[in-house]
Amino acid sequence: MAAARPRNEGDRKQWGRGVKSVSEAYAELRRFCEERDALGFGVVKLESIRTDDFLLPEGTLEMYDRAISMAMRVSTDVLATIGNRPNRLYEHHYRQVNFALDRLGLGLANEIKRQGFRALPIAASQLVDWDNQRGHVSHKRIAVGAGLGWLGRNNLVVTPEHGAQVRLVTVLTDLPLPPDSPLRQGCGECRECIAACPAGAIKETAAEFDHMRCFELLKEFQKKRYVSQYICGICVRACAGQRGGCS
Numbered sequence: 011m012a013a014a015r016p017r018n019e020g021d022r023k024q025w026g027r028g029v030k031s032v033s034e035a036y037a038e039l040r041r042f043c044e045e046r047d048a049l050g051f052g053v054v055k056l057e058s059i060r061t062d063d064f065l066l067p068e069g070t071l072e073m074y075d076r077a078i079s080m081a082m083r084v085s086t087d088v089l090a091t092i093g094n095r096p097n098r099l100y101e102h103h104y105r106q107v108n109f110a111l112d113r114l115g116l117g118l119a120n121e122i123k124r125q126g127f128r129a130l131p132i133a134a135s136q137l138v139d140w141d142n143q144r145g146h147v148s149h150k151r152i153a154v155g156a157g158l159g160w161l162g163r164n165n166l167v168v169t170p171e172h173g174a175q176v177r178l179v180t181v182l183t184d185l186p187l188p189p190d191s192p193l194r195q196g197c198g199e200c201r202e203c204i205a206a207c208p209a210g211a212i213k214e215t216a217a218e219f220d221h222m223r224c225f226e227l228l229k230e231f232q233k234k235r236y237v238s239q240y241i242c243g244i245c246v247r248a249c250a251g252q253r254g255g256c257s
Contacts, residue, residue, distance in 0.1 A: 050081030052156030173251030206248035
């Protein structure tokens with residue numbers, strides 16, 4: 011059976027809870043997320059970003075034409091406990107932020123469904139391709155397209171106010187929300203992450219980021235039982251955004 015196509019922007023008859031326009035729906039959903047500790051919210055049309063490498067079941071993307079990206083803060087107090095290696099405090103916090111994001115994505119998807127539209131929450135951190143360390147979608151690519159930040163030298167989404175000290179989650183939908191514009195910003199003269207990276211994986215541009223050098227060190231951290239999963243946090247700690255003094 012052929013997948014149903016997304017509704018067009020003129021279809022309003024199934025909208026619930028008194029929402030009369032896409033701008034009103036956008037404001038309501040953004041408010042919903044901010045009330046649940048999201049510090050970033052943005053929308054991107056899927057046709058405007060690369061999606062051919064997304065690892066979703068066949069036909070899934072045909073049902074959606076928008077992606078909503080949301081961000082939550084990583085605790086600066088937890089990051090401050092990281093020295094030259096990750097620790098169990100950071101690992102637990104990392105998992106809890108991901109759990110909170112998953113709950114946020116589920117709640118937002120339910121709100122969208124109440125409006126009569128489709129919504130598919132994508133796990134904040136779930137590997138489906140272990141060899142290449144990839145999930146169902148690129149949360150980073152979606153967040154950049156939705157205007158939450160830019161891809162920094164550290165190969166992470168860097169937000170203006172909080173740097174790379176955020177985690178991301180995505181909800182796919184056919185609700186025709188107005189898309190946000192990508193930011194016209196970058197890391198500028200800041201190279202804190204380059205100096206901080208113990209693997210030497212971070213270069214001048216995100217395109218030069220050495221994934222294998224990074225991953226090899228993550229495996230070493232896990233092998234030595236500093237943490238039980240492939241995480242680090244050192245470059246995250248170093249990238250604090252404007253609030254941390256970076257330009």
